[in-house]
Amino acid sequence: MREPAGGTLQGLNIVLLLVDAAFCGLCWWQWTKWTEWTKQRRLVTLGWLAFFLAPFVLYLYPLRTTLGDAGSDSAGAGFGMFFALQTLIVLAPRALALLPGVARAATVTKFLFPSSAVPGWLLVAVTPLYALFLLLVLLIPYQVTGSGFFVMALGGFLAAAYLVTKTALDLRGPVDREVITRTLGKIRTGYYIAMGVGALFLLVGLAELVDQLDMKPLTVVNLVGIALANIWILTLVGTDNLVANLEAGKHIDGFTAPPVSGPPPSPS
Numbered sequence: 001m002r003e004p005a006g007g008t009l010q011g012l013n014i015v016l017l018l019v020d021a022a023f024c025g026l027c028w029w030q031w032t033k034w035t036e037w038t039k040q041r042r043l044v045t046l047g048w049l050a051f052f053l054a055p056f057v058l059y060l061y062p063l064r065t066t067l068g069d070a071g072s073d074s075a076g077a078g079f080g081m082f083f084a085l086q087t088l089i090v091l092a093p094r095a096l097a098l099l100p101g102v103a104r105a106a107t108v109t110k111f112l113f114p115s116s117a118v119p120g121w122l123l124v125a126v127t128p129l130y131a132l133f134l135l136l137v138l139l140i141p142y143q144v145t146g147s148g149f150f151v152m153a154l155g156g157f158l159a160a161a162y163l164v165t166k167t168a169l170d171l172r173g174p175v176d177r178e179v180i181t182r183t184l185g186k187i188r189t190g191y192y193i194a195m196g197v198g199a200l201f202l203l204v205g206l207a208e209l210v211d212q213l214d215m216k217p218l219t220v221v222n223l224v225g226i227a228l229a230n231i232w233i234l235t236l237v238g239t240d241n242l243v244a245n246l247e248a249g250k251h252i253d254g255f256t257a258p259p260v261s262g263p264p265p266s267p268s
Contacts, residue, residue: 009086012058016090023051041240048237052094052230059087085209088140089219093226095137096157096202099130100195101234103164107184108235109242115174116246123168127161134158138202141209149205156198163187163194199224 026047030040106119113119134157142150170183206220 008061009083012061015058016055019051019054023047037240038244041244045237045241048233051233055090055094059090084140085144088137089223092137093223094230095133097227097230097234098133099127099157099161099164100231102126102130102238104231104235105238105242106168108239109246110171110180111177112243113246114176114180117172117174118246119242120168120170120172122242123164124172127165127168131158131161134161141205145205145208145212147205147208149201149208153198153201153205156194156196156201160191160194160198163191 026043030044033040103123106122110116110119135154138150138154141147164187167183167187171180175183203220203224206223207217210217210219
C-alpha cells in the first residue's frame with residue numbers, strides 16, 4: 001500500500017525546511033570568517049547551490065504515484081494538477097529571483113572592474129533565457145486561473161528585462177564609473193516601475209490562485225519573502241564569484257584597470 005500523498009508532500013516540505021535551515025546556519029557561521037574570504041566564498045557558494053537546487057531535485061518525485069488506484073481516474077488527474085501547482089509555488093520564487101539577483105551582482109562587479117566586459121555580456125546572455133523561463137513559470141497559473149493579471153505581470157517583468165539588456169549592451173566595453181552611473185540612471189526609474197508593476201500584478205494573480213486552491217493567504221506573503229531572500233543571496237554569491245574570477249584573470253593576464261574615481265552607487 002502506498003503512503004498517502006499528503007504525507008509525501010509534507011515529507012518533501014520538511015526536507016526543504018531542513019535544507020533552508022542548514023544554509024541559514026552556514027551563512028551565520030561563515031559571517032564570522034569574513035577575513036578568510038576564499039574559503040568562505042567556496043563554502044557559501046556550495047551551500048547556495050544546495051539551497052537553490054534542492055527543491056528542483058526533490059520535486060522530481062512523482063507525487064501522483066502516491067495516490068494508488070485513484071491516480072488512474074479523473075480525480076487522480078485533478079490531484080496531479082494540484083501537485084503541479086504546489087511544485088510551481090515552491091519553485092517560482094527562486095526562478096523569478098534569477099534576473100534581479102544576477103543584475104545586481106553584475107552591476108556591483110562592473111563598478112569594481114569597470115574595464116571588464118564580462119558583467120555586461122553576462123546580462124546580455126542571461127536575460128533572454130530568463131524571459132523564456134519566466135514565460136514558462138507564469139504560463140501554468142495563467143492557464144489554471146485564466147487571470148489576465150499573470151499576463152500583465154509577465155509584461156512588466158519582460159519590460160524590466162528589456163531595459164537591463166539595453167543597458168548591458170552599452171556597458172560591454174571598458175568604461176569609467178561616471179559613465180556607468182549615467183547609463184544606469186537613465187533606466188533606473190523605468191526598471192523599478194516595470195519590476196513594481198510586474199510584482200503587483202503577480203501578487204494579485206497569486207491571490208486569485210490561492211483563493212481558488214483554498215490555500216492560506218499567508219502563502220502569498222511567504223512567496224514574496226522567499227523571492228526577496230533569493231535575490232539578496234544571489235547578489236552576494238554572484239558578486240563574490242564574479243569578483244574572484246575577474247581578479248584571478250587580472251593576475252594571470254597582467255591586466256590593469258585604468259584609474260577611476262567616485263564611489264559606486266547602489267545597484268539597480
